[in-house]
Amino acid sequence: MRDHAAIKLAFWKSALSLPAGERVGPAPPELVQYIALDNIANDYPERPRATSPDPGLLADLKSAIADLPAEIWALFPKRLAGLYFVDGLGGTGYTDYVFDARGKPVAAFVVLDAGVLAGQSANAWATWKENTPFKADTRYKLEARIEAANGDNRKNALQYILLHELGHVFSVGTDIHPPWNTEPRHIAPASKYPFFDLSWKIDRKANKYRSRFDAGFPQRARTVYYFGAKLDASEMAATYASLHGTNFPSLYAATVPGDDFAESFASYVHVVLMNRPWQITLSSDGAPVATFKSCWDEARCAAKKNQLEQLLKSARKG
Ligand SMILES: [Zn+2]
Known part of the structure; x- marks a missing residue:
């Protein structure tokens, strides 16, 4: 390969x-x-x-x-x-x-x-994706909303997916995070990754990335998207409560450093630059339990927002 x-x-x-x-x-x-x-x-x-x-x-x-x-x-x-x-x-x-x-x-x-x-509309796609870390259980429901009713179409599903992937493309050749083709233990100890440093540490012994929030975020290590859900649906509320104590803009951002930046980029462009909605609603037995919104107006993401804005500014110049 x-x-x-x-x-x-x-x-x-x-x-x-x-x-x-x-x-x-x-x-x-x-x-x-x-x-x-x-x-x-x-x-x-x-x-x-x-x-x-x-x-x-x-x-x-x-x-x-x-x-x-x-x-x-x-x-x-x-x-x-x-x-x-x-x-x-x-x-x-x-x-x-x-x-x-x-x-x-x-x-x-x-x-x-x-x-x-x-055949996916934007909200149906986002709801499907954000449910994949959780085992199916009809008592618990997670709904994602990334578009208002009049923009809830396939074009906007594609646009959000595109923004996430463009976040990965943006990182190529930068010091945003360690390259995704290199194992954590092989990252040079002297190398500096300012955006990565806001949320991550390298555990060289275990050859893994750990988030700086893992002590208060026990669900993070079991968060697996798309294949083989590891979290019980009954853990949705606790998982999102933990996430709120971090500077990750979404649960997917908490999985690996590369997706932290891709999600941050996508969410920032979508919410801040394009003024679109982004919200996760959890309910249990039909009753709303919690709402999780994008973090760009919250103190918890202020340093991340600042770095993103600096990165975009210098990319525009260069
Ligand atoms: Zn990704």
Whole structure:
């Protein structure tokens, strides 16, 4: 896999010469093969397949791009190898590095699951995703709301997924967090990752990332999205109460450093720059139990918000 064509800059040269908005379409066979190998390496049960996304889905993705703040989309022409559809990805989106001839990550490709996205509105997709860490139990309900009723459509589901993946692309070649292709114990002790440092520590002995909040957040280590829920539905309220004591903008952000930044980026652009809703509502036996909102107006996320704004500002200049 380390020598695969799909992760080499040379393979993406012609894609990178197109306008960024045109680097969109079915995944090339080399890419499908690479992500199939990656799923095997990670023990994911799904086997990605090539697909031709229907024209409506492509049109929705293009309009989701067109609808982004122009100054955000303008950050990506150099770093984004493109947005490509497959079927059977497992999860909804996936981003991985593209390396230059010296083995340095210089760009990234984004893969999206056409089948999962085919019929999803924004709130249905977000509700599905945010339920995946919890075992099904009809007594407990979690509802996510990322759009008002008049924007609750597939284009906006795609836009939120896209923003998360663009967060991963944004981090390429920066010191936001350690590279995701390197094991925690191999991160150089002297290296500095200011955004990462707000929430994470390296446990070299266990070869794991730990959050700085783990003592008050016992559910974090059992939070697994998409495959094999480990938390009982009865733990939803306690999990979100713990999350509120952290600087993570969402539960998914608390899983690994890379997703902390991707979620922070997506949530910040969506809520602060685009003025859209973001809310998780928990209920038990039909009665509301708790509401969890985006944190950008709360003191707990102030330092993170400040760093994000600085990062965006210097990216715009550079
Ligand atoms: Zn991610």
